Amino acid sequence: MMEIKKISLADKNYPALLKKIKKPPQILYFQGELKNEKCLAIVGMRRCSDYGKQIAWEIASELADAGLTIVSGLAPGIDTIVHQAVVERKKRTIAVLGTGLDEKSLYPRSNLKLARQILENNGCLISEYPIGTPGSRFTFPQRNRIIAGLSLGVLVIEAQEKSGSLITAQYAFQNKRKVWAIPGSIFSSNSKGCHALIKAGARLVENAADILADLKLNLTPKTAAIALGENEEENLILNVLKNEALYIEKIIEKTQLPAAQVASTLAILEVKNKVKNLGNNLYAINHR
Template sequence: MDKLKYWVGLSHFPKFGPVRLKKIKKYFAEYEHAFNASSSELEKAGIEKNIAEEFVSARISINPDELAERLNKENIKIITVDDANYPKLLLEIYNPPQIIYYKGELESGNELSLAVVGSRKYTGYGKRAAEEITGDLAKNNLTIVSGLALGIDAIAHSAAVEARGKTIAVLGSGIDKESIYPSANRYLAEKIAESGGAIISEFPLGTQPLRYNFPQRNRIIAGISLGVLVVEAGEKSGALITANCALEQNRDVFAVPGSIYSETSKGPNKLIELGAKPVKNAADIMEALDLNQVSAYIDNKKIIPESAEEEKILSCLTREPEHINELVRKTELNTSIINSALAMMEMKGMVKNLGGMQYIIV
């Protein structure tokens, strides 16, 4: 955390979102240097002049040591795009979060997960469908992803917990106790974290649930999942935004069909009309995703290092290009050892050389 506390500090500046943080990470070799950089240095990294100057002025109010202490006190952990355990599916989306705050367990980047979303207002039909389908999916080792909202989201999370499965709640606020939204679901959030699941957010501590946070949150719900199931939703429900994110990210969209006379079924029925897969039970989703095949694929893709050098290199690589000089710096191995190891790893299909001494994990 000694080095990462400065990255946490940078993420606490509201105007440093994933795009600007990525530019900063690419330009600066050390997080501490980036945090303490002058406005002119930040401009060289690609940050707009007015934003750079605003950060330098605001920096005095951001204390990395206090933030690190607060994270530790609330048992909040962080994961960055550089970490091997960063969710692999999330790396595929446009501008993935550069940092994720989480409570609970978020240790496997290869989890099979499905998003289950819907409206805050629901019917008995929607509640039963969400409980039964989600519960059965959780029993079949699918991680259930949703947004902790009142209504279908909370029902889906609860059903997964009751089925002794894993569920991930993606928030549009900070995940510190005072910021978790809605406050009515704070106890549910604790249950999720304590039962092997996780509550996660790209938003730093103290972030309030502002309206424009939720479209950003929805892209993560869809991005971290193999597909999205919409249970009940009105025509203007935020659940449909998540479904649209899924389509943009080349994920499957599923919908529970409902009565043509029900306001809460207008969203799913419209999605089905546009090509979403109608489902009546968990088996329909399992079959559509061909999960046996997916599971086998993920098992085959697991990369097992065969030496200490390979393990060090793999821990530094993601699907974003990494220059060999950065690998030397991060692993503390000399250049000749890195070159030799990378050549062998490329032959084994573990890494890919993009040219210009840039490498990514396969």
């Protein structure tokens, strides 16, 4: 891992947007490079649904392609998917930690490899906590103000009524940053927090284009090409995935292809960057 550096609030290179919040960190520890740049935060549930995973991957990818630096918290769930989507595109993402930046303190341990990949792709790890500081019930909510403070706005993808993501959104509201939320089923507890945010004034959005339009930035998401296969089996699979992500068992059921053929075709489509395994054999079209 790279050298851990620090910067004080008085330094001219301290992030300008973060400096404007109430109670900005007096000291920031960081790995990688700090820049004054256009950042946007994406946060959400740790135990996210398949719906949340697909949305997080697609919107993070499109916003990164449009030129925004994506900020999140490296937590399991939505945060992890967001960072992974940006890293796969070799774009810049910032992870704000609720621990020290040394590998022994970094949490979650399962994302140590991802943290290294973020740095390898010109990203940055940030914390207000010195080396050796473990995470606690206090440090993680506190770091959420940094996630919001670095960013032009915060997008929440899936949140229950008492989700930590809502803390990040509240910091954004308090500091007059934009807040967006993805709607979901009224029957899903994963949507309750987002719906509450929308009622409180967050903008309902469905895609990256909605966010870019609201920011009035001269940036446009890349138009996703229609995924076409090179044979009948590939086209059958791509067709059943065009509306939603599906587990491999459901793909087998919908295409009526033999299980071995589906598995081998999905592997080929992954190599061709036409589909993406979002984890646990949940596949979605890779809009690149």
